[in-house]
Amino acid sequence: MDENSTQDNDFRTGFASLKTSTAAIEKHAKIIEAQREALLAFKPQEDTTNQPPSFSRQNEQESSRLIFELADLLHSTKAQLSEAEQQSNQAIQKLNSIATERLAADDQVLEALSGLAAQALRPQETSVNIETAEKWCQALASLREQEARARVEIIYHDELSRETQNDHSEMETSATENDMNELQEELQTLRSEIGSIVQMVIGHEIRDPLLRNIQSHENHSTQSRMEWSEYVTSTLEHLIAQLETISDQAVDLRSYTSAIHEFRPLISATETESYPQQSVSSSATNAASSPSENSSNKSKFLESRSATTVSAIPQVLRRLDQDQDLTASSPRSEVLQALGESTMESISKLRAQYSAAESATLENLEKSLGEKQRDVRGITQKIHANSDGSDEVILIDKALDAKLQGLNDSVDEIAMALEKTNMSLKDQPAVRSSVLKSRWLVNK
Known part of the structure; x- marks a missing residue:
């Protein structure tokens, strides 16, 4: 019973580990898919040239990077502040209830x-x-x-x-x-x-x-x-x-x-x-300028949006725990290559985890089921020990069964002979003892 319970526990442990690893793999796959979608969302509309960036472009890239980091910092600070306020309110309510209960008990x-x-x-x-x-x-x-x-x-x-x-x-x-x-x-x-x-x-x-x-x-x-x-x-x-x-x-x-x-x-x-109020000034300038100037401003705006997107990709990679040596001026090909490498690395890690979990689960199942099969085989051999290769299950040895049948026949013959000869009462105890002795031998 202890071995069976141990095997059952191993069996349950194997299934539990398989479920846990499968859930972890699915969760990791969802995270990688979200990373891929987030990175593809930052893909620029036009390919950037390999020419060295100008001073204004570098300034725009640096300002966009700083704005992104500042927004991230403000977001985390707001979240921490909201959590602190919630904890403070809960502590105040708890302290008020404790003080009320304490004062009531003190009054008593x-x-x-x-x-x-x-x-x-x-x-x-x-x-x-x-x-x-x-x-x-x-x-x-x-x-x-x-x-x-x-x-x-x-x-x-x-x-x-x-x-x-x-x-x-x-x-x-x-x-x-x-x-x-x-x-x-x-x-x-x-x-x-x-x-x-x-x-x-x-x-x-x-x-x-x-x-x-x-x-x-x-x-x-x-x-x-x-x-x-x-x-x-x-x-x-x-x-x-x-x-x-x-x-x-x-x-x-x-x-x-x-x-x-x-x-x-x-x-x-x-x-x-x-956040500087650049949108208002830019809209006013565009309204006062000519159509050619508007088109040039639109192209500059698209360029800045593209540069901002490319500069934001390394930040997103760093936020998604992707350890890549990228800067804001890295070209798009390097960014996409880094994204592909990180995706392939994550997929290989997922496959390795899945194969390791699968092999461990199969090993536990094989171990548990193998021991159970050996136990069942031993029990079956003991059941069919007296069957002589037939499908019929015989629990008693045939020689012993024949011997017992012979003893029963001899006891029946003695009983019939006693009934025919009508022995006297003084001989009946001896006969009864012999019959009981014979039955005791049969039962034994």
């Missing part, structure tokens, strides 16, 4: 940023700050301190009332008074330490975690506002950079367009000044 972005910045850049108001938390902690510490002192006082008074209700001896009373005095001192010490202990507990369990959370929340809010402000600033800078780029392109394009428009009147003025 600015609208979204205005709504987003009002929420993201506004400081978040928190119900709890550090000062409020400090006040809350101090109030809670004072409450707990008072609670602890109240509990101590309650316990002390309960124990004191319990002791006073019991009857004790004088010794026990004195001991109890001593104990009460010591307890009073310890209670006084405890009362003095309750405030610091409560402050320490409140600071460790409530104040420090609360202050850390408040500080973290404030830091996170500040960082978030900074990030949002950086995002908004970078977005605005990007929009400004895009608008500045479009503005620079617009300024450059405006300068380029104004320069092109300034060239148009200059070229028109140059075109007007390049």
